[in-house]
Amino acid sequence: MALLQISEPGLSAAPHQHRLAVGIDLGTTNSLVATVRNGISVVLNDENGRALLPSVVRYLADASVQVGEAAQALQSEDPANTIVSVKRFMGRGLSDLGSGSGLPYRFVDAPGMVQLRTVAGIKSPVEVSAEILKVLRIRAENALGGSLVGAVITVPAYFDDAQRQATKDAAKLAGLNVLRLLNEPTAAAIAYGLDNAAEGVYAVYDLGGGTFDISILKLSRGVFEVLATNGNSALGGDDFDHRIYCWLLEKNNLSALGAPDTRLLLTRARAAKEELTEHAETRMTANLRSGEAIDTVLTQQDFHAMSQNLVEHTLQPMRRALRDAGLRVEDIKGVVMVGGATRMPQVQRAVAEFFGQVPLTNLDPDKVVALGAAIQANVLAGNRGGDDWLLLDVIPLSLGIETMGGLTEKIIPRNSTIPTARAQEFTTFKDGQTAMSVHVVQGERELVSDCRSLAKFELRGIPPMVAGAARIRITFQVDADGLLNVTARELGSGVETAVTVKPSYGLSDAEITRMLQDSSQHAQDDMQARALREQQVEARQLLEAVQNALAQDGAALLDQAGQARIRGSMDGLRAVLQTDDHHAIKRAITQLNDATVAFAQARMDKSVSRALGGRKLTDLEM
């Protein structure tokens, strides 16, 4: 039982109450949740002391859901309703899943993202992921004894916009406030760098269950700067299992197995892979539905041979990342290994050979991402420690739009530091053209058809002019989560169209609401209660933030009237906060936010001046 805390007389117990925040590693194979407790990042275990939650979700006919070990145990018996490695389907269409045909699921081709038909109805990968996140949220709330201010969710660095958006949607659906999407190798670098007071250029090699990332980071005096990142969001430990599985089929002259047998042999293949990390050979046995018994020995040597080209597939992204960073192998001071698949000796050997040094494995490769994410969540929630650092991350893939002839015009190049904004002007092709369709794509290839299509929208109402006379400015803005927002504007008439790049791949807020309502755990009353609680939490945080800002800078940056206006909006919010009308609270929040825009800008200007040694910006003119 927790002890009650009593503060020293005269001191308030909690001048700034510690805000509960967590880091979540939503992995292909396993997921984890971690938090910072007493200044130390720790993984939160379940009631049985297990840190890793298998990323497996099973849907039952009575609409109940099993997540983790219980679901994993039944994957061979109920393969079609037991979803493993759902991360591979996030933000992906059916045509993206190439090898997906071998999987035991009933896929439904939906616009944007594939869906899965289960005994409990059609499920989107976002909903499946949300089930995993929900279990971790509840685990954290029980362990920490309160509701969470927010969470940092990690994503592979090489995830594109559609995959990131899907992850963020899943978190929202699980009732989590997303403080930030954080790239997995970057999270690992934080955990590693702070632990070792590292300085210099490091490479993070992250081979997870289904994704591969390589990030090159420069660590200097509390700044973590990602110089370049590369990877393959469809390459991971699962593929090594699959090689063993195919070998097993061949060895035993098997073909066209049913889903349960496929699942069973894949499970055996994974166990064999893990065995071969420590042993020279391993024996796989299984009883198939046909009555046939499998009993096959696999040696480390054979396994390495059959998986060699998978390992080699990770080398090309490494060379590209180095080239993009403008560095050579000799410039890399250390290599950090992340992800369970880096335990394989052939992977460690290949990385050591490539970099000419033994990689660092002193942090648990399964936990380091969650630990780093928790450290960042703690900072983002506003629980500042004395030691502060700055994280500068990048987008992994170029963003652009389609121009004439199906060609891609890049607007933001890959490895641009985020947040970033870039605008480019385009013009009309025909006389009298009054509309323009904008096709947003992501990728490095010249042909639009080789890139990922993110969104299509139309800018209408362009005044008719001769071809080439209209000036249409398209602005791309990528936020600190790596998510894109696009606006198009005809400069002469001011006709504007804005899209957050969601429609093709992401879920609309309405869809999220519908999914929340659909799920049996959320009756209408719960929805209301939850919306109210969320608005109340947000309102209190906002009031505290504005109060602090006013105390610090109100008198210096605002006149009496300006201060009074903000205080008026604060009073308005405080008044509705006593009610249970979440719509009214939301309106008052918006009003207070609007009332503080000019103040926020003045404060930012002050921060900028302070950064350059207290000089005022206007004094800096040469």
Place this chain on the structure above:
Amino acid sequence: MSVPGFQQDFFQLFGLPASYRLDNALLEQHYHALQEQIHPDKFSHLSEAERRVSMQWSARVNEAYQTLSNPARRARYLLSLHGVDSQEETNTAMPADFLMEQMEWREAIEEARQARDIAELDKLESRLQHELHGLEAQLADKIDIARDYAAAAGSVRKLKFMERLAEEIASAFDAIDT
């Protein structure tokens, strides 16, 4: 943008003199100092208004840093501050000997690509780097000393050609790798 600092040019933003020659270490130091104050990570627990302003500022500082830390972009930007357009897309009248050299470069890169000769590509890359440094030194003289911006625009156009060669070398490396 009503923020006063937003009207400042990128050099003023970093508190550096508007010259082509630049103290790169100081630029980076000031870049980090600015981001430490304004990055969205420092505002995530604050109000929506502060988060939005932070994102706009942080994006602008990133853009400014990308511009000033890249030799070609820095030159282009400096010329634009002096009201000179480097005309890289429109003015293609380059000296004949320069164009001849370009053709030789392209042939050499293409040959190395065909032969999958990584050592040769490495050699070409370091030769190109050497040439780029030469062009940058010329640019520094033309912009900072002679203040001959029209002549500098010519050098920026050459730089653009050299950048394209660098891209071709990179894509040749990629092609050999695949």
